[in-house]
Amino acid sequence: MKIMITGGAGFIGSNIADRLIDEGNTVIIVDDLSNGKKENINKKAVFYKKDIRDADLADIFIKEKPHIVIHNAAQLSVRISVEDPVYDAEVNVKGGLNVFNCSMKTGVKKIIFASSGGTVYGEQEKFPADESHSTNPISPYGVAKLASEKYLHYFYKTYGLEYIALRYANIYGPRQDPLGEAGVVAIFSSIILKGGSPVINGDGNQTRDYVYVKDVVEANMRAIESNFVGCVNISTSKETSVNELFAALKQVSGNNSIVENHGPAKAGEAFRSSLDYSLAKKVLGWQPKTSVKEGIELTFAWFKENTF
Ligand SMILES: NC(=O)c1ccc[n+]([C@@H]2O[C@H](COP(=O)([O-])OP(=O)(O)OC[C@H]3O[C@@H](n4cnc5c(N)ncnc54)[C@H](O)[C@@H]3O)[C@@H](O)[C@H]2O)c1
Known part of the structure; x- marks a missing residue:
């Protein structure tokens, strides 16, 4: 085709x-x-x-x-x-x-x-x-x-x-722009690999569906x-907080010296978001297969190989 x-x-x-x-x-x-x-x-x-x-x-x-x-x-x-x-x-x-x-x-x-x-x-x-x-x-x-x-x-x-x-x-994974505003997994991975500690906006309890x-x-x-x-x-129908993402990335990096920094909350940012994928399952026979833990490991490994 x-x-x-x-x-x-x-x-x-x-x-x-x-x-x-x-x-x-x-x-x-x-x-x-x-x-x-x-x-x-x-x-x-x-x-x-x-x-x-x-x-x-x-x-x-x-x-x-x-x-x-x-x-x-x-x-x-x-x-x-x-x-x-x-x-x-x-x-x-x-x-x-x-x-x-x-x-x-x-x-x-x-x-x-x-x-x-x-x-x-x-x-x-x-x-x-x-x-x-x-x-x-x-x-x-x-x-x-x-x-x-x-x-x-x-x-x-x-x-x-x-x-x-x-x-x-x-959406997150290999090739996401680490300099963009939304790809938190890419942004955090890139900062951690450069030896820094990422800044979490607000209290970090805000959730998204990754x-x-x-x-x-x-x-x-x-x-x-x-x-x-x-x-x-x-979607995955699941909510993951920024704090959970940070903890998972810190663990995957094996670097215990990374500090958990919090900055001001982003104005206008929604506190929670998650979407139901039942229709995708019904009409496309689709469902997500990759857990956030597995996806983060794969993404971090890719950023490690492709330094920015
Ligand atoms: N990444 C996410 O989490 C997410 C979530 C919801 C929807 N989307 C949508 O998915 C699509 C792909 O997003 P992505 O994350 O891969 O972003 P991306 O920036 O990596 O990809 C977008 C591509 O479009 C190209 N582009 C931009 N303006 C163009 C123009 N005027 N003419 C031709 N090409 C142009 C860019 O060069 C880039 O390669 C976008 O439509 C985005 O809105 C992404």
């Missing part, structure tokens, strides 16, 4: 590309390298250095004629989306819409979209939240992800372009095969 991955030089997209290529698929990567890295790009992939906002994006679709598009390219900072919501919408709404429109015009069968379960629901009223939870995002980033899901629904209803929006919880990237790759593989159309959480 011929599969286009936008953002395929990034953390999640490059892990998906590797697996698809290992299984004999042809992979086309479209990435402007604004956050992705050349070294992440699988040598067997066809690579286009291209901004998804560009008007001539259509030329790549016309030339390559992908069957499936996995849309990962995005501006991923919630903070930047708050500071500059117009820029966030340029990339995450208009850029995405350009991808969807090109897909519709060139006969793409299905789009798999990297949505964000951590932001589309807004303040969670239920833990874990399932897909029927109200969607009232409290950041422009979350609004853009939700708007993209609605555009996908429009293209499906009007033109029959199938889609699955995978509402990711917090999914290992290999499980996310598997969810994309299942989504390619599935007949389901709509939005589905990709």
Whole structure:
């Protein structure tokens, strides 16, 4: 099968590309390298250095004629989306819409979209939240992800372009950007390996639902095969606190001199988050396989080999 991955030089997209290529698929990567890295790009992939906002994006679709598009390219900072919501919408709404429109015009069968379960629901009223939870995002980033899901629904209803929006919880693993704002496992691993002690925001009891990237790759593989159309959480239904992550990383590092530092709590940060993956189990036959302990060991080992 011929599969286009936008953002395929990034953390999640490059892990998906590797697996698809290992299984004999042809992979086309479209990435402007604004956050992705050349070294992440699988040598067997066809690579286009291209901004998804560009008007001539259509030329790549016309030339390559992908069957499936996995849309990962995005501006991923919630903070930047708050500071500059117009820029966030340029990339995450208009850029995405350009991808969807090109897909519709060139006969793409299905789009798999990297949505964000951590932001589309807004303040969670239920833990874990399932897909029927109200969607009232409290950041422009979350609004853009939700708007993209609605555009996908429009293209499906009007033109029959199938889609699955995978509402990711917090994803972690090899190749995550340790200089980003959200990848706490990557950030802490990198600081610990440089001999430092990471700073935990607030009391560290805030929780998130952490999914290992290999499980996310598997969810994309299942989504390619599935007949389901709509939005589905990709999560573990479990909450892990920052203090628990810190303790696990300290143990894995074998370095007892690491100090537990706490800084001020991050303003506007939700205290708890976890998503119910029952629907993914039902419609994709997917469930997370990697425990947080195992995932942290694998991630730390990768960062040790790939010093930043
Ligand atoms: N990492 C997470 O925990 C998480 C959680 C929920 C959703 N997501 C979504 O998953 C997707 C992948 O995230 P990631 O963590 O791999 O991030 P990433 O930054 O590693 O990957 C995104 C890729 O998109 C590329 N890109 C950005 N703007 C572009 C543009 N205008 N044109 C072309 N390419 C562009 C970047 O260069 C990068 O390679 C994103 O859509 C993100 O919003 C991630």
